[in-house]
Every structure is written in structure tokens, then in C-alpha cells.
Amino acid sequence: MNLCPKRWSRRKEARPHEILEAALELFAEKGYAATRIDEIAKRAGVTRGTPYLYFAGKEEIFKALISELLLPALDEAEALFNGFSGSASERLRCVVHVWWQSMGETRLSALPKLMVAEAGNFPEVAQLYNEQFVARGEAIFRQVIEAGIASGEFRAIDVEYALHVLCAPVVMAMLSRYMPCGHAQLDPVRYLDTLLDLMLHGLYPHPDSTRSEVSDHA
Amino acid sequence: MNLCPKRWSRRKEARPHEILEAALELFAEKGYAATRIDEIAKRAGVTRGTPYLYFAGKEEIFKALISELLLPALDEAEALFNGFSGSASERLRCVVHVWWQSMGETRLSALPKLMVAEAGNFPEVAQLYNEQFVARGEAIFRQVIEAGIASGEFRAIDVEYALHVLCAPVVMAMLSRYMPCGHAQLDPVRYLDTLLDLMLHGLYPHPDSTRSEVSDHA
Amino acid sequence: MNLCPKRWSRRKEARPHEILEAALELFAEKGYAATRIDEIAKRAGVTRGTPYLYFAGKEEIFKALISELLLPALDEAEALFNGFSGSASERLRCVVHVWWQSMGETRLSALPKLMVAEAGNFPEVAQLYNEQFVARGEAIFRQVIEAGIASGEFRAIDVEYALHVLCAPVVMAMLSRYMPCGHAQLDPVRYLDTLLDLMLHGLYPHPDSTRSEVSDHA
Amino acid sequence: MNLCPKRWSRRKEARPHEILEAALELFAEKGYAATRIDEIAKRAGVTRGTPYLYFAGKEEIFKALISELLLPALDEAEALFNGFSGSASERLRCVVHVWWQSMGETRLSALPKLMVAEAGNFPEVAQLYNEQFVARGEAIFRQVIEAGIASGEFRAIDVEYALHVLCAPVVMAMLSRYMPCGHAQLDPVRYLDTLLDLMLHGLYPHPDSTRSEVSDHA
DNA sequence: AATGAATGAGCGTTCATTCAT
DNA sequence: GATGAATGAACGCTCATTCAT
Incomplete structure (x- = not known):
């Protein structure tokens, strides 16, 4: 799972942006309600909990x-x-x-x-x-x-x-x-x-x- | 509960149309996903199960x-x-x-x-x-x-x-x-x-x- | 719907037996829980409410x-x-x-x-x-x-x-x-x-x- | 609610087996249809959603x-x-x-x-x-x-x-x-x-x- | 910072049962 | 006696959110 040990060392400040880009793509494809936070996270290359480190919830995204x-x-x-x-x-x-x-x-x-x-x-x-x-x-x-x-x-x-x-x-x-x-x-x-x-x-x-x-x- | 004694006497033909009108209003207000079947039913003056007598499901509505x-x-x-x-x-x-x-x-x-x-x-x-x-x-x-x-x-x-x-x-x-x-x-x-x-x-x-x-x- | 006007004149006393036969077939095929009263009724040639004229409920059948x-x-x-x-x-x-x-x-x-x-x-x-x-x-x-x-x-x-x-x-x-x-x-x-x-x-x-x-x- | 502080620390590998054991007991007692997923979950010591983390649905269980x-x-x-x-x-x-x-x-x-x-x-x-x-x-x-x-x-x-x-x-x-x-x-x-x-x-x-x-x- | 197992409220759908006709 | 429209409780499943690690 941890194939790349430093995979987020340089990414910290990029995370919110990556999450937003992922969310934008998915909202575009499926709409707000039909897009799951899991999908956003996965497309951003993170896991379920991570978006909540940067955004209070789906609506804030x-x-x-x-x-x-x-x-x-x-x-x-x-x-x-x-x-x-x-x-x-x-x-x-x-x-x-x-x-x-x-x-x-x-x-x-x-x-x-x-x-x-x-x-x-x-x-x-x-x-x-x-x-x-x-x-x-x-x-x-x-x-x-x-x-x-x-x-x-x-x-x-x-x-x-x-x-x-x-x-x-x-x-x-x-x-x-x-x-x-x-x-x-x-x-x-x-x-x-x-x-x-x-x-x-x-x-x-x-x-x-x-x-x-x-x-x-x- | 039995406010209207003839609550379904002559409604059979009217029901589907009433349900569609209710659905249309609610879909307009809230979108498809955010509209619950219960709400459609209530606005149409029926209960949860009734829409399913006339439509196979939400998508059919x-x-x-x-x-x-x-x-x-x-x-x-x-x-x-x-x-x-x-x-x-x-x-x-x-x-x-x-x-x-x-x-x-x-x-x-x-x-x-x-x-x-x-x-x-x-x-x-x-x-x-x-x-x-x-x-x-x-x-x-x-x-x-x-x-x-x-x-x-x-x-x-x-x-x-x-x-x-x-x-x-x-x-x-x-x-x-x-x-x-x-x-x-x-x-x-x-x-x-x-x-x-x-x-x-x-x-x-x-x-x-x-x-x-x-x-x-x- | 009423194609045969006297279709139940002679059947009155046969109804319960027909319902039981239908129920037996369906229970055999699908089990008790998976058999709907509607199906029993339909197979017995009657409608949804009729079994309740003869039996208090599904368990009584x-x-x-x-x-x-x-x-x-x-x-x-x-x-x-x-x-x-x-x-x-x-x-x-x-x-x-x-x-x-x-x-x-x-x-x-x-x-x-x-x-x-x-x-x-x-x-x-x-x-x-x-x-x-x-x-x-x-x-x-x-x-x-x-x-x-x-x-x-x-x-x-x-x-x-x-x-x-x-x-x-x-x-x-x-x-x-x-x-x-x-x-x-x-x-x-x-x-x-x-x-x-x-x-x-x-x-x-x-x-x-x-x-x-x-x-x-x- | 938080009676057991380590309620899921090391359970991940054990969960599916616990759920299956619970399901087996309940299916034995009541049959497949009469057993609710909630009951299986509760008997396995988890809540409603957890079985779905490990099994696609009731039939998969x-x-x-x-x-x-x-x-x-x-x-x-x-x-x-x-x-x-x-x-x-x-x-x-x-x-x-x-x-x-x-x-x-x-x-x-x-x-x-x-x-x-x-x-x-x-x-x-x-x-x-x-x-x-x-x-x-x-x-x-x-x-x-x-x-x-x-x-x-x-x-x-x-x-x-x-x-x-x-x-x-x-x-x-x-x-x-x-x-x-x-x-x-x-x-x-x-x-x-x-x-x-x-x-x-x-x-x-x-x-x-x-x-x-x-x-x-x- | 990041994870991911777990939660639990919520929703779509089903179906035994009722009752006005 | 028979109908079938309507009910409403119940259940399978989903998913946003939390939190121990």
C-alpha cells in the first residue's frame, strides 16, 4: 500500500487543490448528490478521511x-x-x-x-x-x-x-x-x-x- | 386520520397525474436526488406506498x-x-x-x-x-x-x-x-x-x- | 373484467380450498416469506382481498x-x-x-x-x-x-x-x-x-x- | 456508547467471521428471510452498516x-x-x-x-x-x-x-x-x-x- | 498529516392488511 | 361475496461523517 514512502512529503499544500479538482470532475459527471466523498478522495489519491482535514464537509467543498x-x-x-x-x-x-x-x-x-x-x-x-x-x-x-x-x-x-x-x-x-x-x-x-x-x-x-x-x- | 371519508373513491384515474404534478414541483425545487418519495406522496395527498401503485419507482416517475x-x-x-x-x-x-x-x-x-x-x-x-x-x-x-x-x-x-x-x-x-x-x-x-x-x-x-x-x- | 358473469356462483364453497391449493404450490416453490398474498390470490383466480374473507391472515393459511x-x-x-x-x-x-x-x-x-x-x-x-x-x-x-x-x-x-x-x-x-x-x-x-x-x-x-x-x- | 475504548482496534480480520457466525445462528433460528441485517449486526457486536463493509449484501453473507x-x-x-x-x-x-x-x-x-x-x-x-x-x-x-x-x-x-x-x-x-x-x-x-x-x-x-x-x- | 473501520440516520421499496365500494 | 386502492410498518442498503490509530 505504501509503495512510495514519501508520496505526500511535498504535497501537503497541494492536497486541498487536488481534492477540489477531483470534486469538480465528479460533480460535473454525476452532480452533487450522486458524488460520494469516497470517490472524490480516491480520485484525489487520498482516503476517505482526508477531505475532512481540509474541508468541513461536502457542502464546504x-x-x-x-x-x-x-x-x-x-x-x-x-x-x-x-x-x-x-x-x-x-x-x-x-x-x-x-x-x-x-x-x-x-x-x-x-x-x-x-x-x-x-x-x-x-x-x-x-x-x-x-x-x-x-x-x-x-x-x-x-x-x-x-x-x-x-x-x-x-x-x-x-x-x-x-x-x-x-x-x-x-x-x-x-x-x-x-x-x-x-x-x-x-x-x-x-x-x-x-x-x-x-x-x-x-x-x-x-x-x-x-x-x-x-x-x-x- | 380519516379526515376525508371518500378519500379514494374516484381518484384512481386522477392519482397518477396528481403524483406527477407533486413530483414535478418537488424535483423543480430540490432536484431529483434531494426529493424523497415520501414528500411526493404527501404533496399528492397520499402515503408512502401509493406512488408505487402507479409507477415502478422513482426513475419511472x-x-x-x-x-x-x-x-x-x-x-x-x-x-x-x-x-x-x-x-x-x-x-x-x-x-x-x-x-x-x-x-x-x-x-x-x-x-x-x-x-x-x-x-x-x-x-x-x-x-x-x-x-x-x-x-x-x-x-x-x-x-x-x-x-x-x-x-x-x-x-x-x-x-x-x-x-x-x-x-x-x-x-x-x-x-x-x-x-x-x-x-x-x-x-x-x-x-x-x-x-x-x-x-x-x-x-x-x-x-x-x-x-x-x-x-x-x- | 367480468367476462363470465356467473364465474363464482357455484364456487363459493370451493374458494377456501382453491386458495389453499394455490398457497401450497407457492409456499412449496418459494417458501412462506417469499410468497406474497397477491400471488396466492391471483393463482387462486381471485383478488387481493379475497383470502381475508376466509382466513384471518397469512399464518392462518x-x-x-x-x-x-x-x-x-x-x-x-x-x-x-x-x-x-x-x-x-x-x-x-x-x-x-x-x-x-x-x-x-x-x-x-x-x-x-x-x-x-x-x-x-x-x-x-x-x-x-x-x-x-x-x-x-x-x-x-x-x-x-x-x-x-x-x-x-x-x-x-x-x-x-x-x-x-x-x-x-x-x-x-x-x-x-x-x-x-x-x-x-x-x-x-x-x-x-x-x-x-x-x-x-x-x-x-x-x-x-x-x-x-x-x-x-x- | 463508548463502553469499550478499543472497539475496533484489532477486529478488522475478525469481523467477517464474527458476522458470519452471527448470521449462521440467526439464519438457523429464524430462516433467511426473517433474519434482519440489523440483528446480525447487533449479534456480531457492530451496527447496521458494518456488515456491508465485508459483504456485498445479505445474499453474499x-x-x-x-x-x-x-x-x-x-x-x-x-x-x-x-x-x-x-x-x-x-x-x-x-x-x-x-x-x-x-x-x-x-x-x-x-x-x-x-x-x-x-x-x-x-x-x-x-x-x-x-x-x-x-x-x-x-x-x-x-x-x-x-x-x-x-x-x-x-x-x-x-x-x-x-x-x-x-x-x-x-x-x-x-x-x-x-x-x-x-x-x-x-x-x-x-x-x-x-x-x-x-x-x-x-x-x-x-x-x-x-x-x-x-x-x-x- | 493521514488512514480506514465504524457509525447511524436516512431513503427507496415491498407487502400484509384494511375497508369503502 | 368480492374487489382493489390505499395504507404504513418494516427492511435492505447507502454514505457523510467521526475518531482511534
Whole structure:
């Protein structure tokens, strides 16, 4: 059993993170309730009792997924957005793609799925998620839209509503990774490009069709 | 204990439906795993053993929610769509609003939430949901978009991708009813109107701004 | 449902017997605990509540199997024994074969199996079985052996012990009908003839080996 | 609650055996179905969940009774038989008495009772029992009888049938320990001696009655 | 720090029994 | 007399959590 005698000598401070990664994978696959602490421990390479050395219980692991994995990723994404300048449409494109690269296509996309499923059962976790993640994410999109309207690049639509229309496909793309349904066969990047194209130009034929950009991607 | 003397006289045919309604409410509130059969039974006004007279087990109740509640609602909605004629944009508006009225704003919107959470754990239910509900729902939207393109009313965008961009906010509006997050404070109808406006016209200012329709609704 | 309107007009007094026969079959196949009242009812051609019109509960059905089916069969067998005269060995042969024909090879052989399994759980039934069936059965064998000893046809062995040695294979032949083991492939009649052959040649005090009789039976 | 401070320190290897012993006792007393896992646990000095640490379920406990308790006892008994030499009648006596001592008069005699009751419900367990226990047990008796016939010490009777006639009282003696019936009041050893006496005098092809041996034991 | 044996509350399911019809 | 919908106690099994080592 103890094949490697020093197998945890250097790992001490890494343990909580390993446990969280294991938990995230399993919660993504099976949901919160169907994931056993044993499985998390085993996938993290530890035994049943170890998670309790670092987390008070299953719910605390859930909460830590938000604060220890998701929020830091949002911090990084925000830094990328902030370092980007350009037209409103260029910033919108940037925000959508950076969002996807830094969160959507990573294991973190499991968290929106988890929150859809468990928000009602864990109000405390839901509050953390909403205040620290959703609100900040929406603020990013809101800024871009508002700036576009202010500069006259965008129409003066209702920002709050447009914002959610814009976010919904991004979130759905994250959720779809865990469902064997229609979305699943689509290429997410092309999907997001279509989103941007439609959001910017609409379905109606353009008076000037030079703005269409989705065809670049094939 | 015997509060109601005729407590089962004429209920036989009604029982399964009562149980499904109770299950749907509870699954919506707490998710599949966190809902106990006892609770379903109690909310349906029966006792622990009664659900098993009508359903083989918890999973069968889940499956019956799809086949007995959701699919009939889709049947009705389809009938409404089919009875509607008009321009592609008028039909799109019709489809989105009928969808919302006949499913989105009803208790049935719990089922997409459930499927997000449990598709991985119940492949059989997921297959039923995808084949009988998602595929048919997408087909409705696809027809409208394809007809619009064929008639020249819409641009020749990639139908499959546009379809999912269009559906995503509709589905998110359903999911959002069970989350205390941003979407929650929005008026769903106005949200869908914004979706239609953006999808048809895009964010860019119109060359002819007479087409904007969202202002009608306020 | 009521395809045959008078389907029970003539059956009223037959119902209890039909229920007992169904119960006997099912208890034999699956044991007492694993047999559901529903199954008994269905096999008897009635519904769930009907057995309770005739029997106070499951245990009463069990008890009635003894008193209503087994004991009458023993009565008949006893009548046959009593009408038979001959040497002790002839009477022994008669007893063994009549026992087998009237009980061993019928569905009644399920009852010894049931009693082996359930005597500890149903002391009242066990008492009935022991006092009314086992004791009377043993008495029959005891009489024959004692008469054989008294007449000098048999050795003066210990009657009580010999009696049980003699009965054991008879009972085992009954039990074996419900087990897929070694006994199962044997022909019961030939088995009992072997028993008699072995028992008699041990019981006879005198030493000519011409008496072997098992070959008669093919 | 914490009456015994070292309540599980060194028990890990002993637990499965303790649980099996408890299960064997309770299955013997009440049968398989009427024995609750809770009772087994309590009698083994553990709580409800502990048996599941060592056995996959109730049926696995049943199966383990055969493989972990009964078959090892048969191994030991076989070793004793194999170390014994003598005439066929002496070997027969040896086999019967060793059988009784190593299995019949121990708690293992519960297993034949259990198998009579449950063979039909657990075909897999029945197969294990028949192939590994019954078949091997019969082989032991068969060898002795065949050797006796080969040496001329026994008559040339039909071995398969005689074998089962011989075994039946041995098995019945085991079953009888769990029934409050006739057999119960007999001394098993004297019962087996009577069996041997009767069997041998039937098996011996030659006719001097001086060989009666049961009187020795009284 | 880490282990893993043990706990025990909780849940899905079954089924003997009841009783309004 | 017969039905069968409904009941509710009981049981097998699970799993988050604890704690002696």
C-alpha cells in the first residue's frame, strides 16, 4: 500500500487543490448528490478521511469550488479583458472568446451546471456564486454594451435585457458540454461566432453585408 | 386520520397525474436526488406506498414527467404553431411566445432544469427527452429559420448554429426561474422580445430603424 | 373484467380450498416469506382481498394447509394401512409405499419442507404439525415395527431409534423434491425399495439372504 | 456508547467471521428471510452498516456461510476420513461419526436446513452448496460403499440408491436440531449407531447375527 | 498529516392488511 | 361475496461523517 514512502512529503499544500479538482470532475459527471466523498478522495489519491482535514464537509467543498477555482479564473479573465482595447464590437468579441477560453472550455464550466441543479438546495453557495461570479460576469458584458451605446456604435437597446440575451448562449454552451443533446455536436467557437454575428447584425439581410464576419471561420 | 371519508373513491384515474404534478414541483425545487418519495406522496395527498401503485419507482416517475406532462404540452404548442401563418419574423415571434406561454412560464420549465442536472445519471431519460422534446423543439425553430432564408426574408446564415443561438435564451429563461440570479428579476416576455429584436436586427444601428419592434412592448 | 358473469356462483364453497391449493404450490416453490398474498390470490383466480374473507391472515393459511389438506390425506392413508394385513415386512412395505403415494409424491410433500423452514417462526403451526401429523405418522411406523418384534419376525432393536432411521429416508425423499441436488435424479420408488431392502435385512434376525426383494421392482 | 475504548482496534480480520457466525445462528433460528441485517449486526457486536463493509449484501453473507464456514469444515472432516483405515464397516462408522462431530453437532448443521428452505430462491447458492458440499459429501460415502462391495464385505447393492438411504438419516439428524419434533428427543449418537447397525446388517451379504453392535453404546 | 473501520440516520421499496365500494 | 386502492410498518442498503490509530 505504501509503495512510495514519501508520496505526500511535498504535497501537503497541494492536497486541498487536488481534492477540489477531483470534486469538480465528479460533480460535473454525476452532480452533487450522486458524488460520494469516497470517490472524490480516491480520485484525489487520498482516503476517505482526508477531505475532512481540509474541508468541513461536502457542502464546504462545493463552496470552495467557487471561491478557490472559479473566482480566480474570473480574476484572470477580467485581467485579460481589461488589457484589451478596441471598438465595442471588437471588445465584445474579445469578451466572449476570452470567457470561453478561460472558463467555458475548461472543467470550470461544470459549475454553472452544478448551480442550475443545486442553487435551491444550497442558498449560501448560490449567493456566493451570484454575487461573486454572475454579477461580475454580467458587469463585464454590461460595460461593453454600455460603452458601445455611448459611442454610438450600438443601438440604444435596453442594456439589462440585451445583456442577458447575449450571455444566455455563452452559458448554454457551458451547460451543453454535460448534455448529450443538440448543442453537443456543434463546434463551440463557431457557435459563439454565430452568436456574435447575429447579435451584431441580426437575421435581416444587411444593407451593407461587409460586416458579416462569421464566414471567416468555416 | 380519516379526515376525508371518500378519500379514494374516484381518484384512481386522477392519482397518477396528481403524483406527477407533486413530483414535478418537488424535483423543480430540490432536484431529483434531494426529493424523497415520501414528500411526493404527501404533496399528492397520499402515503408512502401509493406512488408505487402507479409507477415502478422513482426513475419511472421522472420518465413519466417527460412522456405524460412535457410531451403533451409540446403537442399542444405544435398545434398552435402549425395553425399560424405569416412572415418568417411573425412566425418566429409566434413560436417564441407560444413556447413561453405553453411551457416556459408553466411548471414544465422545471424539466429542462432537471435534465441539465440529471442527464448524465439517467441516460434513458435523457434519450427520451432529447429525441422526443429537444429534437422536436429544435425542428420547429429550424423550419421557421429555413423558411425565412428560402423566402429571402432572412440572411443565409448557418441554420444549425443560428438555431441554437436563438434557442439558448429561451431555454435560459426557463432555467432561470429556478435560480435566484440576475435573470430572475427580468420580465420574461420583455426578455424574449429583446431576444427577437436583437436576433432580427442586431446591435448595430439599422439603416432603416423602422423595423425595431421592441419598443412596442414596454 | 367480468367476462363470465356467473364465474363464482357455484364456487363459493370451493374458494377456501382453491386458495389453499394455490398457497401450497407457492409456499412449496418459494417458501412462506417469499410468497406474497397477491400471488396466492391471483393463482387462486381471485383478488387481493379475497383470502381475508376466509382466513384471518397469512399464518392462518399456513395452519389451514396442515389441517385442511395434510391431515385429511393422512386420514386416508391411515385407512389404507388399517385395511391391510400381512407379515410385518409386508405391512412395512405397504406403509412406506402408501405413504409415498398418498403424500410423498403429491403436492403435500411441500409441507415437510415448509415445516423445516418455518417451525421456529410459527410454534403454533409447528405444534399442530407435530402433534397431528408427525406423531401420528410415527405411530404408524412404530406399530408395524413393534408388531414385527412381538411376532419374532424382527430383531429386538430399539424401536424409537429404528423408527426414525426408517422414517428419515421417507421424509428426505419428500424434501428432495424441492432441491436440485443428488436425490433429485433418483427414482423415488426405487429409492424406497432400496430403503426397505436395507432395513429389512438388517431387521431380520435370521441369516438367509434369499429374501432380497429390491430386484422385483425394475 | 463508548463502553469499550478499543472497539475496533484489532477486529478488522475478525469481523467477517464474527458476522458470519452471527448470521449462521440467526439464519438457523429464524430462516433467511426473517433474519434482519440489523440483528446480525447487533449479534456480531457492530451496527447496521458494518456488515456491508465485508459483504456485498445479505445474499453474499449467505453464500459466504457455505464457502467460509461449511467447506472448510468439510475439508477438515475429509482429512480425518482420509487418515483412517480399516474394514469397510469400520470406515463407514468412522465417516458417519466424524461427519456428525465435525458438522452435524456444530452450528453448521443449520446450513442444510437453510438450503432446504432457500434452494429454490437462491439458485446460485444452491449450486455452490450442491457442487462443493453435497457432491463431495456423497463421494465420501460412495467410496466407502464401493470399496466394501469390491472387497466382498458388502452385498452388491445399487450404490447410488444405498448411498442416499445411508445419508438421509444423517442429514435428518442435522435438520432435526432445528425442529421441535420427534427426533429432537433422541440422542444423536445413539441414533447414528442404530443407523449403522441397521445399514450394516442389511449390507452384509452373510448371515451371522452376532455382529450386532448397537448394544455396545447404550 | 493521514488512514480506514465504524457509525447511524436516512431513503427507496415491498407487502400484509384494511375497508369503502 | 368480492374487489382493489390505499395504507404504513418494516427492511435492505447507502454514505457523510467521526475518531482511534
